Amino acid sequence: MQKTWNNKAWFLxxxxxxxxxxxxxxxxxxxVNYSVQETFGDNLFFFEGTRWFREVLHSDRFHASLGxxxxxxxxxxxxxxxxxxxxxxxxxxxxxxxxxxxxxMALPLLIPWNVVGAMWNIFALPDIGLLGYSLNALGIDYxxxxxxxxxxxxxxMMDVWHWTSLVVLLAYAGLQxxxxxxxxxxxxxGASRWSVFRYIQLPKLKHVLIIAxxxxxxxxxxxxxxxxxxxxxxxxxxTTFLSIDLVKAALGEFNLGIAAAMSLIYFLMTLxxxxxxxxxSMKGETx
Amino acid sequence: MIRTRWFVxxxxxxxxxLPIYGLVTMSFKTTNEILGGFSFWPQExxxxxxxxxxxxxTWYSGYINSITYVLMxxxxxVLFALPAAYAFSRYRFLGDKHLFFWLLTNRMAPPAVFALPxxxxxxxxxxxxxxxxxxxxxxxxxxxxxxxxxxxFMSGVPKEIDETAYIDxxxxxxxxxxxxxxxxxxxIGVTAFFCFMFSWVELLLAKTLTSVAAKPIAAVMTRxxxxxxxxxxxxxxxxxxxxxxGAIVIWFVRNYIAKGFALGxx
Amino acid sequence: xxxxxxxxxxxxxxxxxxxxxxxxLKEVDHVWDDGGAYALLGPSGCGKTTLLNIISGLLVxxxxxxxxxxxxxxxxxxxxxxxxxVFQFPxxxxxxxxxxxxxxxxxNRGMGESDVLKRVNETIEMLDLGAWSKRRAQGLSADxxxxxxxxxxxxxxxVNAILxxxxxTVIDPHMKWQLRSQLKLLHKQFSHTMVYVxxxxxxxxxxADKVVVMLGGEILQIGTPEDLxxxxxxxxxxYFIGSPGMNVLPIALEGASAHLGAQAIQLSGxxxxxxxxxxxxxxRPEYIHFDPNGMDVAITKVEDIGRExxxxxxxxxxxxxxxxxxxxxxPADPKVSFKGAGINIYADDWRVDMGA
Numbered sequence: 001m002q003k004t005w006n007n008k009a010w011f012l013x014x015x016x017x018x019x020x021x022x023x024x025x026x027x028x029x030x031x032v033n034y035s036v037q038e039t040f041g042d043n044l045f046f047f048e049g050t051r052w053f054r055e056v057l058h059s060d061r062f063h064a065s066l067g068x069x070x071x072x073x074x075x076x077x078x079x080x081x082x083x084x085x086x087x088x089x090x091x092x093x094x095x096x097x098x099x100x101x102x103x104x105m106a107l108p109l110l111i112p113w114n115v116v117g118a119m120w121n122i123f124a125l126p127d128i129g130l131l132g133y134s135l136n137a138l139g140i141d142y143x144x145x146x147x148x149x150x151x152x153x154x155x156x157m158m159d160v161w162h163w164t165s166l167v168v169l170l171a172y173a174g175l176q177x178x179x180x181x182x183x184x185x186x187x188x189x190g191a192s193r194w195s196v197f198r199y200i201q202l203p204k205l206k207h208v209l210i211i212a213x214x215x216x217x218x219x220x221x222x223x224x225x226x227x228x229x230x231x232x233x234x235x236x237x238x239t240t241f242l243s244i245d246l247v248k249a250a251l252g253e254f255n256l257g258i259a260a261a262m263s264l265i266y267f268l269m270t271l272x273x274x275x276x277x278x279x280x281s282m283k284g285e286t287x
Numbered sequence: 288m289i290r291t292r293w294f295v296x297x298x299x300x301x302x303x304x305l306p307i308y309g310l311v312t313m314s315f316k317t318t319n320e321i322l323g324g325f326s327f328w329p330q331e332x333x334x335x336x337x338x339x340x341x342x343x344x345t346w347y348s349g350y351i352n353s354i355t356y357v358l359m360x361x362x363x364x365v366l367f368a369l370p371a372a373y374a375f376s377r378y379r380f381l382g383d384k385h386l387f388f389w390l391l392t393n394r395m396a397p398p399a400v401f402a403l404p405x406x407x408x409x410x411x412x413x414x415x416x417x418x419x420x421x422x423x424x425x426x427x428x429x430x431x432x433x434x435x436x437x438x439x440f441m442s443g444v445p446k447e448i449d450e451t452a453y454i455d456x457x458x459x460x461x462x463x464x465x466x467x468x469x470x471x472x473x474x475i476g477v478t479a480f481f482c483f484m485f486s487w488v489e490l491l492l493a494k495t496l497t498s499v500a501a502k503p504i505a506a507v508m509t510r511x512x513x514x515x516x517x518x519x520x521x522x523x524x525x526x527x528x529x530x531x532x533g534a535i536v537i538w539f540v541r542n543y544i545a546k547g548f549a550l551g552x553x
Numbered sequence: 554x555x556x557x558x559x560x561x562x563x564x565x566x567x568x569x570x571x572x573x574x575x576x577x578l579k580e581v582d583h584v585w586d587d588g589g590a591y592a593l594l595g596p597s598g599c600g601k602t603t604l605l606n607i608i609s610g611l612l613v614x615x616x617x618x619x620x621x622x623x624x625x626x627x628x629x630x631x632x633x634x635x636x637x638x639v640f641q642f643p644x645x646x647x648x649x650x651x652x653x654x655x656x657x658x659x660x661n662r663g664m665g666e667s668d669v670l671k672r673v674n675e676t677i678e679m680l681d682l683g684a685w686s687k688r689r690a691q692g693l694s695a696d697x698x699x700x701x702x703x704x705x706x707x708x709x710x711x712v713n714a715i716l717x718x719x720x721x722t723v724i725d726p727h728m729k730w731q732l733r734s735q736l737k738l739l740h741k742q743f744s745h746t747m748v749y750v751x752x753x754x755x756x757x758x759x760x761a762d763k764v765v766v767m768l769g770g771e772i773l774q775i776g777t778p779e780d781l782x783x784x785x786x787x788x789x790x791x792y793f794i795g796s797p798g799m800n801v802l803p804i805a806l807e808g809a810s811a812h813l814g815a816q817a818i819q820l821s822g823x824x825x826x827x828x829x830x831x832x833x834x835x836x837r838p839e840y841i842h843f844d845p846n847g848m849d850v851a852i853t854k855v856e857d858i859g860r861e862x863x864x865x866x867x868x869x870x871x872x873x874x875x876x877x878x879x880x881x882x883x884p885a886d887p888k889v890s891f892k893g894a895g896i897n898i899y900a901d902d903w904r905v906d907m908g909a
Contacts, residue, residue, distance in 0.1 A: 003379045012374035013386065015367045016430055023427035024393050027404030087299045090292035099541045103534075104300050106541075107307070110533025112505040114490045115526045122313055122523060123306040130309040133325035161303065168299075181640040184611060187631040188638055189705055190661040199646045199657075222397030225490050229509070243399035250403055263397075270395045 034260035052261035062262065064237065065245040072152075072241060073220045076159045080216060081209065083160070084167025088175055089201070091168070102172070105165040117229025120158045124230075144231065148238040155227045155239050159220065167212045174208035175201060210281050214274055221270050242266055307530070314524035321519050336524035349504035350528065352418065353487070356501065359422035360429060361482040365475060367426070368433035373463070375434065376441035377449065390431040398491045401427070406495050420496045421503070425486045432485065433478045440474025441467075473543050480540045487533060504529060555621040555713035555746055557585040557608065562617035564603055570615065578603045578614070579771045585763075587622070588744035590737075592761035594751055594793075600770040601750050602718065608748060609716055610634045621713045637706020638716040642723060643698030647691035651682055654690050655704045662709075676708040679739065696728040707739070714746040721756060733759055754794050766790045782837070784897060786904045791835045791897075797863060797874045800841070801899070804834045811898070814869025816848045821893055822907035830900040838863070840895025841875035843883075847890035852883065 038048045056062050087105075092098040108116070126132035126143045135142040144154040178200065186196045224243035227233065233240035233248070240248070246266070250259035313321060314336055315329040340346040374380070375387060405424055406415070414420040448470070452462040468475065494506040508525050564578040573579065578600045585591055593601040606612040607619060610631035618627045626634050646654050655673045664672075677686050680700045685693065690701060699720055706715045721729045737760060740747055751757050757764050758778040766773045766781065766789070773787040774780070785791040791799030804811040804818075806826065811818045811834055818834070826832055850873070854865040862877045866887065875889065898905050 003377060005380065006378040007380045009374035009378035009380040009383075012370035013380075016371040016390070016434060017386070019363075019367055019423070019426050020390060020393055020430050022408075023401075023405075023424060024396065026408050027401045030404035030407060031401075083299075087295060090295040092296070101296060101300065103537050103541050104303065106537045107530065107534060108303055110484050110487065110530070110537060111526075112488045112490055112529050114505045114509055115529050118508065118522060118526055119306050119310045122519060123309045128321060128325050128519075130305060130325070130327075161306065164299075165303070179642065179644075181642065181644050184609070184631065184638065185640065185644040185702070185705075188609075188636065189658040190632050191657070192661065195657075195661065199648060203646075203648045218395045222395075222399060224397070224399045243397055246399050247402070256403075259403075263399075267396065270397070271392060274395060 031260045031263050034256045035264055036257075038257055048257060052257040053265070056258060056261045056265060061245070065240055065242055068237075068240065069221065069242045072156070072159075072223075073217060075156055076163070076220055077213065077216055079156070079160050080164045080167050081212060084164050084212065085171045085205065085209070087164070087168045088171035089197070091172060093176075102169070105168055108162050108165055111162075113225035114229045116158065116162050117226040120154065120161075120226070121230050124154050146235055148235055151231050151235055151238050155230060158226060158230060159223070162226065163216060163219070166215065170208040170212045171205055174205040178204050206281075210278070214277065217273065217277070218270060221266075221273075310523050310526050314520060314527050316520055318518065318520050333520075336520045337528075339521060340524055340528065346504075346507060346525065349502055349507035352497070352501050353493075353503040353505070353529075354532065356418040356421040356425075356493070356503070357483055357486045359418060360425045360486040361479050363422060364426055364429040364433045364482040365437075365479055368430055368437055368478070369468070369475075370463075372434045372437035372441055373467070375438045377446065387434075390434060393431050394428050396427065398489065402491055402495045405492060409496055415496065416498045416500045416502075418501045421493045421501060422486075424492045424496055425489060428489075429482045429485055433482055436478045436481060437471070437474055440471045440477075444470055476540055477543045480536060480543075483536055484533070556587040556623075557714060557746065557748075558618075558620035558623070559583050559585070560618040560620060562604075562607060562614045562619060564607060564612065564614045564616075576615075577770050578607070579769075581617075581772055583772070583775060585746070585748075588746055590740050590747045590749070590760060590762045592749045592751060592757035592764045593767060594754060594757040594764055595767035596752055596793075599767040601752075601765075601767050603770075604767070605716055605718055605748065605750050608714070609636060609638055635709075635711060635713045636716060637703075637709065637712045637714075638718065639699060639702045639706065639720045641719045643695055643702060645690040645693075645698045645701050647689070649690055650687055651690055651693075651701055652677070652686045654701050655682075655708050658705050658709055672708050672710070676704050679707065679743075680704050680735075695723045696725070696732055699724065699732065703736075707743070707745070712745065714748060717747065717749040717751075719751055720749075721751075721753075729756075736760060754796075758794070766793065783895075784904065785835065788833065788835060788899050788902045791837075795837060795839075797838055797876075799835045799837050800871075800873045802834050802836070802868070802871045802873070804832055804898075806832055806898075813848075813871075816869060818891060818896070819893070820896065820898070820907055824898050824905055824907050826898075826900040826905055831902075833899045833902075835897040835899055835904075836891050836895050838874045838876045840892040841873065841889050842892070843877075843881075844888055844890035845884070847888035850887050850889050852887055855883065 035052055036048055036050070038051075091101050111119070121129075123129045124132045124144050126136055126145075132142060132144070141147075142150050144151040182200045182204075183196065186200055191199070222243055223241055224247065227239045227241060228244055228247075231239045233244045242262075246259055246262050249255045249262065312327070312329055315332050315334070316326070317331050317333050317335070320326065320330055375383065409415050409420045409424070412420075414423075444467070448466070449462065452466050457466065490503065490505045490509075493503045494509070497503065497506065504525065508522055559581045562578065562581045563576050565576045567575055570576055581604065593604060595601050603612065607614050610626070610629060610633075613628060618625055620626065621634065646657060649657065652673055655676055656669045659669045659672060677683055680703065682697070682700060682704065685697060690698065693701075702720075703715070706712055721732060724732060733756060739745075749757070749760055758781075762777065763775055764778060764781055765775045766787075768787075768789050774785065774790050776784075776786075781790055781794045785794065785799060788799070788801050791801060802813055804813050806812075806824055809820045809823045811820055813834065848868060850866040850868045852864055852866045853872075856863040856865070857879070860879055862879055862881075862883075864875050864877055864883065866873055866875070866889075868889070873889075877883070898907060
């Protein structure tokens with residue numbers, strides 16, 4: 001659509017600008033403020049320059065939780081995006097069953113995050129939970145409160161359970177927007193099922209998959225409530241991801257400077273990855 | 288071929304339903320039965336947990352608090368986002384692209400980063416432990432989302448509609464409320480759904496900004512879990528009750544969910 | 554290439570059609586020649602797309618059979634019918650190059666790479682796509698994309714028919730003309746059986762050897778452009794073809810003369826019709842001319858359309874149109890007469906023959 005140049009449009013945007021700025025700029029300034037100061041209790045602050053940043057960037061603890069974070073995010077993206085696409089491809093295309101599927105699939109997205117954690121806690125308890133009990137009954141030694149691998153896998157499974165539907169809905173919407181003529185043309189050209197996917201569906205899904213990737217990347221990078229309720233970050237530090245570590249530092253140890261510096265590094269990283277991914281994926285488009 | 292397809296869908300839905308099934312059955316069990324060991328189906332079916340929730344004001348006021356701030360947030364988000372989305376979909380103006388991108392970056396702000404500063408900010412404004420505080424705080428991620436989705440829907444309405452209305456002598460506010468908003472009614476519905484959803488599921492900020500008067504149900508649950516020991520049946524029942532509002536809302540917008548996603552742009 | 558045999562085909566979208574009106578396509582029973590260029594012409598909702606979908610295999614007709622070269626293909630699906638189709642909106646494989654787009658149908662059928670190279674290069678030559686062969690199909694203009702769609706059909710040497718579903722809808726006007734003449738040329742050179750659906754009479758008349766005019770699920774006439782012009786078999790064909798359309802005037806018959814109000818017009822032969830039938834005379838504006846000895850008319854409007862003028866006038870209470878060269882004068886006391894060769898007689902909208 002051809003848009004007209006009109007600076008008065010700023011008046012329409014102003015309310016949004018104010019309300020978001022109130023929530024974004026003021027807290028961000030507070031965080032920046034903390035990140036360069038040392039505090040010894042009530043309102044006593046000393047300027048520390050970049051000390052916290054240097055400390056965070058050189059601390060093994062930060063490297064470890066960053067590593068765990070990347071491994072986790074990478075794993076769930078590798079599972080959720082392909083699985084979401086596969087489910088979207090196999091869903092009914094229309095009719096009552098399509099609606100039923102959509103509603104059932106959207107359900108996990110509307111459950112408060114701590115309830116998701118609590119639900120999975122109950123589900124996975126080795127002695128009384130459906131999953132934990134069944135696995136142990138099958139002879140698999142499973143106890144997510146004691147075994148690091150079990151805990152890590154449970155958190156991954158929980159995230160897949162919680163968020164794959166988002167990818168399904170996005171991919172389903174993308175598939176619905178493909179005109180029937182494309183499938184007809186592919187039949188005429190004798191294309192195989194795989195070719196239809198590779199040359200028609202996948203290119204048309206590219207746009208929504210970029211959205212899915214970005215949303216899932218951002219959200220998994222800031223994941224806090226669900227693993228916190230499920231495992232509390234344990235056993236040991238196995239499921240201590242960035243946000244959990246951050247809250248531990250800020251509230252548990254009252255190490256505000258470190259926590260603030262971590263926050264900023266972490267926020268900048270998310271921004272950078274999203275920007276890089278977005279720019280790279282759009283470059284392919286205009287070529 | 289048809290069989291495999293059904294198999295994938297059914298298997299996935301089964302996977303989604305199992306933990307919910309676990310939660311629902313547990314909510315109908317007595318504490319003794321729960322702690323006594325695993326059972327696939329309640330041996331002694333009981334509604335005690337639900338009765339407790341509906342009779343104890345610390346429990347049910349939690350629901351009222353949650354629903355209150357979620358509805359407030361949904362209303363504020365849509366109201367503020369409507370004119371802004373119109374501006375982005377119809378006009379070019381100084382810094383529009385940067386502004387749009389900046390708005391979206393707030394969707395990336397991790398609540399864990401902002402929890403403490405939020406507490407200080409809203410305490411300083413004297414809004415601590417009020418519904419409006421949570422509703423305003425959730426605007427951080429819901430307003431950008433609302434602008435994003437609405438802009439997609441508005442761009443689908445041809446500009447000639449606006450021009451015709453102005454020629455016919457409509458003022459901007461009258462045109463916007465009488466003609467334009469009814470045309471994008473489904474878009475507004477979808478947007479409201481997403482605002483409802485993200486405000487309803489968020490807990491960290493809601494918990495941080497409240498203590499008693501506006502405490503959300505999810506926070507009541509967390510505290511119960513830690514203070515009154517292992518009342519799993521009660522916890523499960525409260526969990527089941529938090530799923531119900533979401534399920535009702537999805538049912539109403541089921542035919543528009545896919546559309547709302549498709550029209551958003553990066 | 555194939556001869557297409559439409560054997561008593563009817564189609565209804567509802568499962569239990571009760572009466573004639575439930576059929577989206579009323580009975581069709583025709584044979585279309587091998588190598589012919591057919592245009593299905595009619596307003597939207599006339600059943601032309603239904604008929605095309607039956608030929609392409611997207612729909613199975615409720616009744617009747619369809620045969621390609623005598624072989625029954627009614628229940629074969631699209632890929633087994635060995636046809637090609639160009640759609641209303643360009644369908645190309647965005648991520649592939651133009652070359653790969655054209656090679657796609659051949660590779661899917663397991664053709665060796667050297668043969669693919671040869672066939673595709675020939676097709677690229679045919680369609681003048683050489684300059685773009687290495688480019689990605691995404692972002693090309695609509696007319697180039699339509700050529701690629703066409704190319705994916707032409708690249709296969711064995712297609713039974715090429716179907717076109719309003720292929721010029723999204724093409725710029727000046728490119729429309731160019732594409733149409735190129736298509737005509739390709740048909741002359743390679744004589745594929747072509748079926749072309751359109752609601753635009755110019756497209757139909759310039760493209761096709763035979764035009765199939767449809768209305769309300771029914772085929773009104775199949776004929777050469779000349780047939781449609783000179784001898785429309787239904788008053789609708791008369792209106793629909795030609796600009797302005799045929800004049801249709803209510804008459805009363807008496808032997809070999811037709812009475813139009815107070816006027817009597819001599820016909821070339823006698824006509825017999827049912828006494829209860831509504832009788833009309835059809836005459837194209839091109840066959841009406843000013844004549845000092847003719848019938849009185851009152852001119853209501855003159856439209857100048859460049860090289861010609863369209864005169865609208867009242868004749869015995871009926872509206873008529875006639876065409877005049879731009880430099881011919883309009884007489885002060887206008888009288889007109891009809892050229893006998895241009896007169897057709899209709900009973901209840903269908904044309905009836907005049908005896909000698």
